[in-house]
Amino acid sequence: MVYSGVLTKMQTEFLEPIQYYLVFKDDFLHVNQLLNKNLSLTLVGHECLSCGLDREIYRQGFCKSCFFDKPIAGDWIMRPELSTAHLGIADRDLEYEKSVQLQPHIVYLANSSNVKVGVTRKSQVPTRWIDQGAHEAIEIVEVPNRYLAGITEVALKDYVADKTNWRKMLKNEIDDESLQDWRLRLKEYIPEEAKVYFIENNNETHLNFPVEQYPEKPKSLNLKKEGNYSGKLVGIKGQYLIFEDQTVFNIRANEGLVVDINV
Incomplete structure (x- = not known):
């Protein structure tokens, strides 16, 4: 069966072990149920998590324009010491920044x-x-x-x-x-x-993660470069899928990629 959608970070439940879900617009995958199954990942496009356009992803799931313009990608996200909403000073959008920073x-x-x-x-x-x-x-x-x-x-x-x-x-x-x-x-x-x-x-x-086999020499999958990959899923930890051949795929680092997942 083929599932298609835009990659966003896996949703989780704090259970024993941690439960993981890939959520797409029209589908979702309970990733724990895919352990010990063969998966194929194919890159089919891009979709900026902010504007939704088919543009090359620059960072954090955003196209270059949105990364430098949208408040959700402000420098204070990665460097919270730069936050200024408590002073009433805007970075990009004060109302948005208040909603996140003042909690x-x-x-x-x-x-x-x-x-x-x-x-x-x-x-x-x-x-x-x-x-x-x-x-x-x-x-x-x-x-x-x-x-x-x-x-x-x-x-x-x-x-x-x-x-x-x-x-x-x-x-x-x-x-x-x-x-x-x-x-x-x-x-x-x-x-x-x-x-x-x-x-x-x-x-x-x-915290207990659903991993049946840890890689001795993890190899990071670059789906943008390779285009596709197939392997047997043996673990999930952090935001990584771990495969039997020691390939690992960081879902969070690939947000904004449109993929087909064949199970």
């Missing part, structure tokens, strides 16, 4: 390939941790806006990583760490403006 945000520690610090909206917990392939995570502070979360992350990344090594994450080369100990060690480095928001009593969240 509770979490600064957290997650362990995927290593312990790292990150920022997400409170409403995106634990989705953000699932997307990063973290097997454990814990909140540090809950602040009322994105700016405070951003300056806290900037302060803490002098003492802990802020990036995930995707190869180590997919190979499952991970060490269990006491995130409780980590957050207590980092507490003194939280900026004064955010110290009052430190979460005093907290527990780690543990």
